[in-house]
Structures are given as C-alpha cells and as structure tokens.
Amino acid sequence: MKLLTVLATSAALALSATYAVAGSHGGANIFVVGGKPDDPFWSRVKKGAEDAGVVAESQGGSVTWLGPQNYDNLGPDAAELIRQAIDQGADAIVGPDWVPEAMDPAFEAVVAAGIPLVIYNAGGIEAADRLGALNYVGAVDYKSGYAGGEYLGNAGHKNGACVNTLPGAANIEAFCNGFNDGLAAAGGNGSVLQLPATAFGDATAVAQAVRAHVLQNPQIDAMFAIGDQDTNATISGIQQAGKAGKVHVCGMNFNDSILANIQQGTQACAIDQQGYQQGFFAVSILNNHVMYGTTIPTREILTGPGVIDASNVELVIAGVKAGAR
C-alpha cells in the first residue's frame, strides 16, 4: 500500500513537472539551443537568454537551455536537441543553424509543428528565410571575419592565415572566408590553417600548430583566430616562433586576458559579436510574439561585428566592469 502511495505521488509529481513544461501557467516556455554552457562565449549568450527569461518567468513562462556535451558531432547532436525541444512541448524555439545539412530538417519540423522559431548566432537571414523562421538575431560570421581581415589589411599586413580548429562547421568556415575576403579587399591574401578536430580546446595543440605554420610560412604577417582560447593559444604560438610583433593577430570574441593583450599590444584587435544580445533579443522577440503576437519588422537583427582595438579598449574594459559586456 505504502509503495503504491509513493508511486502515485511520484507519478503525480512527474505529471505536474510535464505540465509546467507544457505551459499550463499561461507563460511562454522558450527552449534555447546553444553551445556548451561551459564555453566562455556561450555562457554570455546563455546569460542574455536567461536575463530576457526573467520577463517570461514573471508571466509564468520559462527559458530552458539545451546545449551539447561536446562538439565532436555538432550537427547531429544539435539537431537532436531541437527535436527534444519540440518533444518537450516548447512554445517557442531559438536555435543556431551551425550545420545546415544536419540541422535544417529539425528546424523544418519546428516550423511544421507551428512553433515560432528564431535562428540566432549562425546561419544568417538566409537560413531564417529558407526555414520560415520569424527572424535572425546575430552577427553575420562572414562580416565578422571580413572586419578582422579588413582591419589587419588596412594596417598594412598582407599575408594572412585563419586558424580553423573546427573544420566542417559552417560558421567557422564563414569566419575564415570573410577574413580572407576582407584581407583581399585591402590588397592582401589569406589562407586557412586547418587543425585536426582533436585539437579543439587544447591550447598547447593549437599553439604548436600555429608555431609550426608560421615557421614554415615566414611570409605570414596576419592571423585570425576564432574564440578567446584559440586567440590566446595563437598568440603564444607566434611568441614561441620568435615572431612576436611580426605576426599580428585579430580574434573573435574577448575576455579579460584578451583585453589585456590589446592594451599591451600583443593582440591587434578583437571582433565582438556581443553574444549577450543574441540570447537576450532572440528570447525577447519570441516571448513577446507568443504572449502578445508582436513581430519585429526589421529582418536580420545584427549584434555585430564591433572592432575592439587599442583606441577603444579602455571603454570596453569599463563596460565589462559595469557588467554591460
């Protein structure tokens, strides 16, 4: 008898938990598919999504973050997370279109189920149009890379290499294509340094690869790296090659040590896509849409690129201290 009571109680608890997710309280339950929560960049996006989620929560809704355990099988894993969000009864879904081949069918299923969708971070407005999403929120990777290439090219550095630690991911390839095109527009030319997938997240592997590459290709005087960690590792590799001051580095995103690098002059620039805003606006747009039926007529909400260099780094540091960046 006692066992039965326990079972009944837990069943009731499980049911109420399901209802909470399905939105019995009247608010919008928004599922956000994103990167690993321990990825420095994605933790900022997550914070933005959660801060916007405060409004959803006050209305009885919720924001749930779904991220992969690792990036080894990014496309299929992320597609699986999107389907999970549908299965859990999402009222609205936010997701990045990292690997269109693998993820588009899952996004199509979201739209087919009548769930409002916003594409953010990767894919651009093309992906949003193709998939029937409400909008795209994010920096355009190609334009971010372009800004980096253009910056270094205009500074007189003409031979570039883009460090790709995640070959196959569409957004990283767009960064690198943008970098090479930006450099070309300024009269230089760029190439891509492809690393094996096992190097991702291993600073030493990235540093040593960069070092070998600049030693074997002494004409290189500009590099572009994607993410805080890879940028730091790239700078270390250049220093170990004895090329500090000869090879100039721009990187995507920033943190304390990147800002310190820019202050000291070991890094030329950082391209900011302002991840916090990506999470914040994507969730806000969807919450207002589900609750009140509003739309944002401006298609393609750009959150970047913004260039941080020695001229404005102090302002950015002040912004970090104020909690705004």
Next chain:
Amino acid sequence: MTSPSKSRAKGSALGALARRPETGSLLGFAVVFAFFAMLGGPVFMGAPGWSSWLNIAAEVGIIALPVGLLMISGEFDISVGSIVPASSMMTAMLSGHYELPALVGIAGGLSVGLIVGYVNGVLVSRTSIPSLIVTIGVMFSVMGLTLGFAVLLKGSTSVSYVPDALTKSLLGQFINGMFNVSILWWLGFVAVFFFALHLSPFGNWIFALGGDRQSARNAGIPTSRVTIGLFMASGFCAAFVGVAQVMTYQQANVAGGQAFIFNSIMCVVIGGVLLTGGAGSIIGIVLGTMTFAVVNQGIFFAAMDPNVGSIIIGALLLAAVISNDGFRSLTLRAAAK
C-alpha cells in the same frame, strides 16, 4: 617478467633485442621520425621543430605515464580529461581571482587531482564496477562541479591569472623562447615512474595486478592500496599539466582537456602497453608519446592535411597492437625453447 631471463643469454643479441617490449615502439618512432624529417625539411630538424613536438610530448607524456601504469595494472582512467581543466581553474581561481600566493594556488590545483584520483581508486577497488565506467562517471561529475563553481564564484567560465616571474619560470617558461619548461618536468616524471615500475617492488605489484588480480591479492599484495595509489598518481599528473597550462597561457578555462583522454591512451598503446594489463614499460610509453607528438606536429611542418595526421595516428595504433602481439608470441616461443 617481460625481460628475457638470464639463462637465455645464449640467444643472439638481435633476438634478445627483438624480444624487448620496446622494440616495436622504437621501430615505429624511427620510421615516423624519418618520414617527417624527410618531408618537414630543415625547420623540422632544427630547434623550432624539436621544441615544437617536444612541447606537445611533454604535456601528454606527463599524463600518459600514470595512465600507462594504470593500464598495466588492468585499469583505465578517463577522468584525466576533466582533472586538467578542474585543476587549472582551481589554481587560477585561488591565485588569480582571490589573489592568494602562487604556492596556495598550485597546492590547491594539485590537490584537486589527488582527491579525484583517491575517489576513483576507492570506487574502483571497493566496488566491482569497471574502472572505465567509474572514471567516465567521475569525469562528468568533475566537469559539472568545475563549471558550477566557476559560474557561482566568478560568474564566468574563464579566469585570467598572471603568475609572478619565479612561478612562471618554473612552470610556464619557454626556455630559449621555444622549449617549454614542462619538457624538463616530463623527464623528471619519467625518472620517478621508471624507478617505481622497474626498480622498486611496487612495480612488480603493478604487473602482478594486471596479470591476475585475485592471485595478486592471495600473494599478499595490498591490491586496493596499489590501485588507489595509481589513480592518485594519474590525478596528480593530470592536475600538474592543468597547473602548468595556467602558468603558460595565463588563463584557465572550464572547457578543454578532453583531448588528453584519448591522446594519453594512444601514446600508451603505441608504446606497447598491453590493453588488458600485465605488460608494458616506461621506455615504451615515452617512445609512444614521442611518436604521437612527432606525427601531430610533423603534419604541420610537412604542410599536410591534418586529417592525414589522424589517419597516421590511427594506423600506428593498430600497427602497435598487432606488432605487440607478434613480439609477445616471439618472446613466448623463445622462452619455451
């Protein structure tokens, strides 16, 4: 046990060499090095090339040593992948965020490894759960704890720390601007582990454990204590690499470190350690590590597609296992003569 017995000295010197467990690894290293020396050119053969692959070898090598010992004793340790970021986070948090002396940060980082290793050891020796599963479980728990505490205490997932000159020179300096000081630490660890496995009685216990755990216990070997000690050693070494990475890159990150799991196992297997336990040597593990590092760095000097490097590593791994079997049967046949 793996070395040919003295009474067999009448066998030819070449035969004796072929029966050494390291021979396969040595051949593998020589072939791989010659291959990349040919393609990589003078830069690869010069100091920049050597330091490049030695820097890689030192880090993965420090972890591969205890992982190899564990494998000889018949156990796996997957949790090293999460100890590296956990310990570097601890060090950067204590010394960078809370601005405590470097020594406190280093001690904190290293004790993370010892504690996680102790938990691994106790769980493996007190339960019948295979170490592969135990350490996978522990790895995920440590990953979660690292992330949780980082976000709770710092509000972000990376912490910067600029070490003082002495600490930097001991743990994160590039000698001559090229050779990471961790290469010297690696040599030190090699000496310690060589003594432990091949010269001290402790080494015989490890081999006995990998051969037959039950018999080892019946023979009076404190099997639980040996197992716990080995897991603590691998935790310590992984933590050491984590701490050294903070000093080198002046930043700790909750992500990363995962690459060390498979990389260390590959170094060990290419080095001729038997996957099921009971056979292997420190020299073999060192050679396996060097082979791994040369392939990893060689591809960049040879301007090859990095995927080719992965193919070579995979092929080497299989070749190592096959040749180990070959050398072992050779040894057994020679012993049976």
